[in-house]
Amino acid sequence: MTRQFQETRTEAVVRFVRDALHTNRISETTFAMHVVERYHESVPAAGRIIQFRTEGDPFVCATANKQRLFRMLDPQFTDSRLPADLEEAIVNALPPTQFAACRRELARRYGLMDVEIPTAGDALRTVGQFTSALGAAMSAIAPIVADGSVDHADRPHIAEALHKIADLIAQGESLRHALLLATR
Incomplete structure (x- = not known):
């Protein structure tokens, strides 16, 4: 059975990002910095499709990274799509409330339920x-x-x-x- 949704997967992620920025009063630059951190933590250097700026003036790097990230999230720019490994970093950079809701939504798209699997001792x-x-x-x-x-x-x-x-x-x-x- 094929599921059809009112919004694309990227649009769903963007909705949660916008909610997180608004609700938690996070700037786009700060959020982009968190995304870059998560991206570098989860994707080996050799496997990174997106090359974020990390060397040089931190302000210049943060501004360039914000522009790059939010261009991929803007539906007006069809030449720049959101890679799956970057989507994972974006979701992981969301504050807890939006993180849980976004993860639940993405699982639902596969007809699954988002269940955290605890580790021993949890x-x-x-x-x-x-x-x-x-x-x-x-x-x-x-x-x-x-x-x-x-x-x-x-x-x-x-x-x-x-x-x-x-x-x-x-x-x-x-x-x-x-x-x-x-x-x-």
């Missing part, structure tokens, strides 16, 4: 995250069931509740994996 942290997600889901569901029925009047609350339930399911799966790790 069970306690994972229990805390699961409990937090459970509380958030219950809080989101509460206004829907408060009157004893679920109907059209609850529409304004449904999207948020679905989002929180998806988070809860993902955290539950992460907790399950952490517990399985403990039995090995």
